Amino acid sequence: MTLSPATLQKIAEVIPHYPAEQARSATLPLLHLIQEDLGHIPDAAIEFVAAKLGIQPVNVYEVVTFYPMFRRQPIGRRHIKVCRTLSCALVGGYKTCAAFEAEFNTHRGEISPDGEVTVDFVECLASCGTAPVVLIDDTLHENVDCAKAKALSNQIKAEAATRK
Amino acid sequence: MPAPAERRLIFAHIGEPGYTNDLPCYLKHGGYEVLKKAVARPPAELMDEVKKSGLRGRGGAGFSCGLKWSLVDRKSGKPIYLVVNADESEPGTFKDRYIIHQDPHQLIEGIMVTCFANNVKQAYIYIRGEFPEGARILERAIAEARAANFCGPNVVGTGYSCEIFVHRGAGAYICGEETGLIESLEGKRPYPRIKPPYFPAVLGLWQCPTIVNNVETLCHVKHIVDMGGDNYAKIGTPNNTGTRLLCVSGHVKKPGYYEFEVGKVTLGELLNEVCGGPLPGRKFKAVIPGGSSAKVLKFGETFTLKNKDGTTRTLAVEDIPMDFDTLGACGTMGGSGGVIVMDDSTDIVAALANINEFYAHESCGQCTPCREGSLWMKKITGRMVHAGARAEDGALLKSVADQIAGRTICAFGEACAWPTQSFIAKFGDEFKGYAETKKTKPAEAIELV
Numbered sequence: 001m002t003l004s005p006a007t008l009q010k011i012a013e014v015i016p017h018y019p020a021e022q023a024r025s026a027t028l029p030l031l032h033l034i035q036e037d038l039g040h041i042p043d044a045a046i047e048f049v050a051a052k053l054g055i056q057p058v059n060v061y062e063v064v065t066f067y068p069m070f071r072r073q074p075i076g077r078r079h080i081k082v083c084r085t086l087s088c089a090l091v092g093g094y095k096t097c098a099a100f101e102a103e104f105n106t107h108r109g110e111i112s113p114d115g116e117v118t119v120d121f122v123e124c125l126a127s128c129g130t131a132p133v134v135l136i137d138d139t140l141h142e143n144v145d146c147a148k149a150k151a152l153s154n155q156i157k158a159e160a161a162t163r164k
Numbered sequence: 165m166p167a168p169a170e171r172r173l174i175f176a177h178i179g180e181p182g183y184t185n186d187l188p189c190y191l192k193h194g195g196y197e198v199l200k201k202a203v204a205r206p207p208a209e210l211m212d213e214v215k216k217s218g219l220r221g222r223g224g225a226g227f228s229c230g231l232k233w234s235l236v237d238r239k240s241g242k243p244i245y246l247v248v249n250a251d252e253s254e255p256g257t258f259k260d261r262y263i264i265h266q267d268p269h270q271l272i273e274g275i276m277v278t279c280f281a282n283n284v285k286q287a288y289i290y291i292r293g294e295f296p297e298g299a300r301i302l303e304r305a306i307a308e309a310r311a312a313n314f315c316g317p318n319v320v321g322t323g324y325s326c327e328i329f330v331h332r333g334a335g336a337y338i339c340g341e342e343t344g345l346i347e348s349l350e351g352k353r354p355y356p357r358i359k360p361p362y363f364p365a366v367l368g369l370w371q372c373p374t375i376v377n378n379v380e381t382l383c384h385v386k387h388i389v390d391m392g393g394d395n396y397a398k399i400g401t402p403n404n405t406g407t408r409l410l411c412v413s414g415h416v417k418k419p420g421y422y423e424f425e426v427g428k429v430t431l432g433e434l435l436n437e438v439c440g441g442p443l444p445g446r447k448f449k450a451v452i453p454g455g456s457s458a459k460v461l462k463f464g465e466t467f468t469l470k471n472k473d474g475t476t477r478t479l480a481v482e483d484i485p486m487d488f489d490t491l492g493a494c495g496t497m498g499g500s501g502g503v504i505v506m507d508d509s510t511d512i513v514a515a516l517a518n519i520n521e522f523y524a525h526e527s528c529g530q531c532t533p534c535r536e537g538s539l540w541m542k543k544i545t546g547r548m549v550h551a552g553a554r555a556e557d558g559a560l561l562k563s564v565a566d567q568i569a570g571r572t573i574c575a576f577g578e579a580c581a582w583p584t585q586s587f588i589a590k591f592g593d594e595f596k597g598y599a600e601t602k603k604t605k606p607a608e609a610i611e612l613v
């Protein structure tokens with residue numbers, strides 16, 4: 001596992017946000033930084049965080065396995081998170097999700113065959129007034145009906161084509 | 165009758181063209197003037213203003229803010245922490261999002277006034293992991309405020325110092341529960357703590373006295389200190405003071421966020437006039453008035469409530485004022501201000517199945533009644549929708565729900581039981597006849613689970 005110098009720098013900056021004797025509190029921030037860098041949390045990252053904060057690897061492991069945002073495995077290049085909860089579902093959230101799955105020929109929770117995306121359902125994204133909503137990586141998209149899902153998918157595909 | 169006008173205190177600049185979330189814009193609109201005046205006053209006076217204001221927490225429970233602050237253990241000699249609950253994860257709720265993204269300095273000013281009033285030297289904003297942009301905005305705003313001496317060392321030249329840090333969650337709803345949140349901030353699984361003894365005011369973050377307040381609540385503090393607690397208390401209705409942000413979603417013409425004096429708008433005015441009424445050709449069927457945990461209301465039902473003078477009054481769903489007390493008296497709650505509307509096209513069983521899936525996913529798993537009960541409620545409603553429904557399923561669901569509430573460590577137990585209990589109580593016939601209705605369900609019916 002190799003972390004970028006920028007990540008190591010941010011890790012060094014965030015640890016003092018907590019009292020020295022409470023270093024364990026930096027577990028979540030460290031895991032976020034590592035996942036942003038590596039794409040997921042491998043075993044070596046768990047050992048690394050534990051050593052860095054002076055806690056046991058199991059203390060980190062139990063955190064990684066509880067919180068839905070932390071992943072033990074790599075995912076597609078882009079992460080498409082479709083809101084599943086009631087307000088979005090009431091106006092077609094399930095269809096939106098199906099549209100993304102169809103566009104990338106994939107199923108929820110899997111990496112698409114072209115490696116470009118992982119589509120997932122997530123719970124309420126706190127934007128229910130502009131339902132259905134979709135979070136693609138860090139960007140929220142509002143009022144995503146099937147047509148908009150298709151347009152967003154096409155953007156991702158076009159971007160992928162320019163890389164090839 | 166025209167809809168009562170909104171009164172925008174917290175959302176004064178939300179959605180305003182040209183209003184940006186940086187410090188210069190905030191200063192141009194009078195920003196940090198309240199903080200400058202506040203730090204020149206004795207902290208006890210500020211606490212008193214908040215007490216007089218009657219402010220009730222906007223995170224869900226509606227607990228008195230002044231009382232919460234007065235319960236803080238100030239004799240322990242340990243530091244006092246402020247934890248800002250920016251977890252905003254109650255389904256149907258989307259108000260704190262706009263404060264964080266569009267007016268972060270209003271929140272920071274509210275935080276700093278609160279910290280000064282309570283002698284807090286360190287505050288953490290616990291923001292849900294799904295707001296990555298919000299976290300960056302807050303971090304930048306804190307850096308700007310710090311550079312201008314509105315937080316950090318030597319605030320406004322007074323010698324008082326207070327740091328604010330942003331701490332991101334990672335996708336778990338239970339982190340919104342204040343003691344789960346504290347555990348999460350300590351770097352652990354967010355298992356809620358048992359109360360007593362772990363009242364945050366005494367044994368909170370790192371076993372130190374801790375104040376946990378919602379984002380919106382802290383913004384109100386700024387306005388209370390600005391106008392004075394007595395003046396603030398004149399806004400709204402008795403015991404339900406101030407304004408409150410209402411988030412409307414689901415089957416209405418104009419979903420969105422609105423701000424009203426508490427209790428000055430009825431549910432009917434809100435949905436029919438402010439939000440433009442039901443979608444074309446539709447009628448309202450049900451509404452959840454305070455986030456998905458609040459008990460559902462059925463259009464057509466009425467409530468007979470006692471007046472102070474011993475007489476009674478009868479309210480239809482449309483007549484209920486959006487305050488804490490009347491919604492409570494009608495058997496539900498104002499909760500987080502998230503109003504979820506369902507019209508007559510809604511498959512009520514499937515809607516409950518959707519909600520149950522949420523709670524089954526989000527139970528932290530510490531307490532058997534909650535972990536198993538939420539799972540079974542999900543399995544039963546899911547089976548009703550996707551496989552065979554039985555006439556006795558309603559009774560079975562009710563018996564599961566009835567065995568959760570009151571038997572758990574945290575209020576999630578109630579939160580997951582109330583939807584099932586209220587759906588069955590009010591729409592029992594639909595559960596009973598579901599096997600039959602399913603046969604005639606239109607093919608284009610929207611999928612809810």
Ligand SMILES: Cc1cc2nc3c(=O)[nH]c(=O)nc-3n(C[C@H](O)[C@H](O)[C@H](O)COP(=O)(O)O)c2cc1C
Nearest residue numbers: 221222223249251252253340341342377378381575
């Ligand atoms: C299951 C559960 C989830 C909660 N989620 C939130 C939340 O997302 N945001 C919030 O502010 N309060 C939430 N609360 C309420 C908090 O526990 C706490 O009462 C609140 O943050 C106190 O702030 P206030 O007094 O300013 O409202 C939740 C409570 C429970 C039981």
Ligand code: SF4
Nearest residue numbers: 528530531534572574
């Ligand atoms: S009630 Fe549910 S969420 Fe709360 S502590 Fe118990 S198992 Fe966890």
Ligand code: FES
Nearest residue numbers: 083088125127128
């Ligand atoms: S239900 Fe989808 S954002 Fe809230």
